[in-house]
Amino acid sequence: MALLTPPNDTNKKTSKTVFRNTTRCLKLTEDEARLVDEIATSKGVPRSEWMRDVILRELRSEPASDPSLAEILGVRLLLVNVLRPLAAGQSMSLEAFDKLLDQISNLKHEMAGKLLAEGRK
Secondary structure (H helix, E strand, O other), X not given: OOOOOOOOOOOOOOOOOOOOOOOOOOOOOHHHHHHHHHHHHHHOOOHHHHHXXXXXXXXXXXXXXXXXXXXHHHXXXXXXXXXXXXXXXXXXXXXXXXXXXXXXXXXXXXXXXXHHHHHHO
């Protein structure tokens, strides 16, 4: 019997199936680096894996719809569509105003999504 037997590695499976061969670097302040370390540790993953997951998730995700942007656009649309006719001396009926509000409610989220998509390009 040998004193030192070679370990039996034939049953071990390699968990690394993707070979990454490109490196990107970034600089962080001490506080930022400490925060990254704390978050990665709390998630139970290596720092590089956590950073990679966060970056790739951000790159792959669709732009998040910002409700405040949609509301700001809605107010802007309302102001433009109400003040312009009033400035021209025209009046607006209650039915026309209600119809305008419905149109703005339907349109503001679509417009906010388009603005966010354009900003990502």
